[in-house]
Amino acid sequence: MSRIIDTGLEELSVMLCRMGELTYETVSLSIKGCLNGTSVYSQVHEMSDALISMSDQAEDKTFELIARFQPVASDLRTIKSYMKIAYDFARYSRYALDISYINEQLGGLKECEEWITEYIEKMSEKVLNMVRTSIDALRSHSAQLAKTIAKTEEEVDKMYFEYLDKLIKKAPATSKCTISSVLVVRYLERIADHATYICESVIYLATGEKTTLR
Amino acid sequence: MSYKIEIQSLSAWFGSKQVLQDITMKIKENLVTAIIGPSGCGKTTLIRCLNRMHELTPRAKVTGRVLLDGEDIYSENVDPVTVRRRIGMVFQKPNPFPMMSIYDNTAAGLKLNGVADKHRLDGIVEKSLRAAHLWDEVKLELGKSGASLSGGQQQRLCIARALAIEPEVILMDEPTSALDPTAAAKIEQLIRILAENYTVVIVTHNMQQAARVSDFTAFLYLGKLVEYGLTKDIFENPKSELTEKYITGEFG
Amino acid sequence: MRSYSFRKLEDRMMISLAYAALIIALIPLISILVETVGRGLSAISFSLLLEEIPPLGQPGGGIGPAIQGTLIVVALASIMGIPIGVFSGIYLAEFRQSRFASVARFLNDVLTNVPSIALGIFGWTLIVVVIGWSVIAGAIALAIMMIPIVTRTTEEAIKLVPITIREAAIALGVPQWKTTLTVVLSSTKKGIATGILLAVARISGETAPLLLTILGSRFWFSGFTQPTAALPLAIFNFSQSPFRTADLPRAWGASLILIFIVLAINIIVRYITREKYG
Numbered sequence: 001m002s003r004i005i006d007t008g009l010e011e012l013s014v015m016l017c018r019m020g021e022l023t024y025e026t027v028s029l030s031i032k033g034c035l036n037g038t039s040v041y042s043q044v045h046e047m048s049d050a051l052i053s054m055s056d057q058a059e060d061k062t063f064e065l066i067a068r069f070q071p072v073a074s075d076l077r078t079i080k081s082y083m084k085i086a087y088d089f090a091r092y093s094r095y096a097l098d099i100s101y102i103n104e105q106l107g108g109l110k111e112c113e114e115w116i117t118e119y120i121e122k123m124s125e126k127v128l129n130m131v132r133t134s135i136d137a138l139r140s141h142s143a144q145l146a147k148t149i150a151k152t153e154e155e156v157d158k159m160y161f162e163y164l165d166k167l168i169k170k171a172p173a174t175s176k177c178t179i180s181s182v183l184v185v186r187y188l189e190r191i192a193d194h195a196t197y198i199c200e201s202v203i204y205l206a207t208g209e210k211t212t213l214r
Numbered sequence: 215m216s217y218k219i220e221i222q223s224l225s226a227w228f229g230s231k232q233v234l235q236d237i238t239m240k241i242k243e244n245l246v247t248a249i250i251g252p253s254g255c256g257k258t259t260l261i262r263c264l265n266r267m268h269e270l271t272p273r274a275k276v277t278g279r280v281l282l283d284g285e286d287i288y289s290e291n292v293d294p295v296t297v298r299r300r301i302g303m304v305f306q307k308p309n310p311f312p313m314m315s316i317y318d319n320t321a322a323g324l325k326l327n328g329v330a331d332k333h334r335l336d337g338i339v340e341k342s343l344r345a346a347h348l349w350d351e352v353k354l355e356l357g358k359s360g361a362s363l364s365g366g367q368q369q370r371l372c373i374a375r376a377l378a379i380e381p382e383v384i385l386m387d388e389p390t391s392a393l394d395p396t397a398a399a400k401i402e403q404l405i406r407i408l409a410e411n412y413t414v415v416i417v418t419h420n421m422q423q424a425a426r427v428s429d430f431t432a433f434l435y436l437g438k439l440v441e442y443g444l445t446k447d448i449f450e451n452p453k454s455e456l457t458e459k460y461i462t463g464e465f466g
Numbered sequence: 467m468r469s470y471s472f473r474k475l476e477d478r479m480m481i482s483l484a485y486a487a488l489i490i491a492l493i494p495l496i497s498i499l500v501e502t503v504g505r506g507l508s509a510i511s512f513s514l515l516l517e518e519i520p521p522l523g524q525p526g527g528g529i530g531p532a533i534q535g536t537l538i539v540v541a542l543a544s545i546m547g548i549p550i551g552v553f554s555g556i557y558l559a560e561f562r563q564s565r566f567a568s569v570a571r572f573l574n575d576v577l578t579n580v581p582s583i584a585l586g587i588f589g590w591t592l593i594v595v596v597i598g599w600s601v602i603a604g605a606i607a608l609a610i611m612m613i614p615i616v617t618r619t620t621e622e623a624i625k626l627v628p629i630t631i632r633e634a635a636i637a638l639g640v641p642q643w644k645t646t647l648t649v650v651l652s653s654t655k656k657g658i659a660t661g662i663l664l665a666v667a668r669i670s671g672e673t674a675p676l677l678l679t680i681l682g683s684r685f686w687f688s689g690f691t692q693p694t695a696a697l698p699l700a701i702f703n704f705s706q707s708p709f710r711t712a713d714l715p716r717a718w719g720a721s722l723i724l725i726f727i728v729l730a731i732n733i734i735v736r737y738i739t740r741e742k743y744g
């Protein structure tokens with residue numbers, strides 16, 4: 001016989017994994033749209049709304065589990081982490097929406113020089129990898145996998161500051177490009193931060209250790 | 215999902231003392247409904263009205279209707295004995311028949327009702343003990359006394375005994391109050407599993423237990439139904455201030 | 467507060483007191499057994515067990531008809547008394563609240579305390595006068611003695627069965643009467659058997675009602691409507707005999723056999739109703 005709380009934890013975990021997959025799609029879709037200059041705003045908007053309501057549901061579920069099953073030890077850590085992760089996922093989708101909003105309002109990176117789009121594409125690949133890692137680490141509750149994110153996080157951080165330096169040295173032709181590229185890079189960096197938070201939460205739920213990967 | 219039991223304006227008395235006042239509630243099929251409330255609030259009386267056990271107490275009286283699948287179990291032409299075969303009951307203290315073996319305890323309901331076919335009995339005994347998650351622990355010693363088992367095992371034996379007559383509803387009157395926490399946890403898990411095939415109504419003075427095992431919770435106070443709803447809602451956001459006070463431990 | 471040593475002394479004194487009381491209580495019991503076995507054993511022989519009763523003072527003969535008579539009368543009384551007693555007990559236990567039950571319980575208690583000689587007179591007036599001195603008359607008188615004892619002990623035994631056991635059966639959809647006759651009776655058969663034993667032991671030794679009903683006889687059983695012998699009567703007669711050397715040993719022998727019979731019934735009933743699961 002399994003424990004009564006297990007059913008609820010399982011439900012919550014399935015819910016989060018579904019959120020994870022959807023956030024990955026949302027983030028990658030909005031980045032792609034931005035890089036290619038295609039309009040994906042309404043689609044991303046829909047996905048983002050869905051994710052936010054899923055995040056509310058997940059939060060409700062964690063509350064229910066706490067109220068009904070008096071979780072302790074690993075159960076309690078899991079629930080606490082799941083609640084934080086659900087929020088992080090919601091943030092992913094929020095930044096994805098912001099990125100596609102830039103594309104919608106400022107025309108994205110269309111007016112940017114090639115080196116800029118290339119730079120951003122490279123950075124976004126790294127960020128998407130981080131998102132992937134965070135989802136996989138969550139799915140497998142693997143602290144080991146979660147820890148690997150630290151390196152990429154450092155790289156993304158470095159790229160972010162490096163990009164700002166580069167802009168100061170060599171301004172793009174249009175201010176539209178300047179503004180949108182800076183914002184996109186900034187949002188990508190934020191997404192990377194949340195991927196890192198998720199990995200920290202995974203380490204906490206798996207081992208009980210509170211670590212900082214940044 | 216449909217309603218298995220509908221309680222309509224049910225009132226109950228012991229002599230001149232009224233213990234239930236005008237209870238109306240519907241119990242859903244294949245879910246667990248918990249009845250909570252402080253001692254003496256009438257929760258045990260309420261479930262004893264559902265299988266017509268209340269009237270066995272001298273000078274007890276019941277008014278109102280209890281519909282089982284739409285039919286009033288208190289109507290004139292209904293034999294309480296047949297009602298009790300459709301609605302099984304598990305009691306507060308494990309009460310296996312002391313002079314009977316594990317096998318005979320499980321088969322007691324059938325045997326006493328005249329089933330003698332050994333082959334059929336064997337099948338039902340195994341099925342019921344498996345359903346009560348006791349089979350693996352006792353299959354090699356079915357001839358041993360039911361009283362020789364541990365408290366938790368005895369209670370699961372009583373559950374198996376209730377399941378053997380193939381009821382549709384199982385009433386449980388504080389089924390874990392005489393058990394240690396580990397044995398109690400097993401019974402709780404079992405209740406969740408039983409809910410897949412049976413409608414379960416459980417009375418408990420342990421609020422956390424109600425929270426853990428039930429889908430719906432009814433809060434009874436001084437013989438009145440104060441609040442009834444999804445367990446999640448009752449424990450997260452009760453509507454009545456009285457419920458809030460009770461579940462947060464302010465009284466009771 | 468009193469000192470520890472004083473309390474310890476007090477404690478020891480109470481224990482010694484209880485111990486002494488127990489010894490005093492055991493003295494008559496043991497001496498009866500020792501006396502009866504000592505004196506009775508030497509009187510017992512095959513002829514004592516198997517031969518007809520001689521006239522007082524005569525050598526030879528035995529107490530065969532008395533053994534036979536006691537067994538028959540007690541068996542007959544039990545056949546009549548036990549079912550009536552057990553079912554009355556069930557009634558009193560099941561309907562303990564009813565008015566009729568409380569009246570019946572009171573009457574039953576009165577009956578328990580009716581002196582046995584009064585029952586003898588009752589048997590004599592109602593039966594002996596009609597059909598004459600007979601086995602049946604004796605059995606009825608003894609049955610009347612048994613009934614209140616069996617009724618009371620059955621009722622008490624059933625009341626000791628936890629209500630939860632009864633409810634368990636009723637909740638399984640077992641009708642109430644069946645619950646009582648199966649589950650309840652089987653969980654209390656030891657208690658009921660004890661009551662029956664008490665009653666049987668009690669009537670086996672009764673002399674007074676038998677004097678007035680079966681009369682006594684020196685010969686073997688010759689029909690239910692005829693007088694018969696019985697051990698208590700034989701003991702009474704032999705012990706009152708003027709021929710001490712011939713008859714007193716017979717009285718002791720008959721006593722020993724009576725004790726033995728009661729003991730045997732005791733063991734047999736206990737064996738039959740032993741609890742399968744201790």
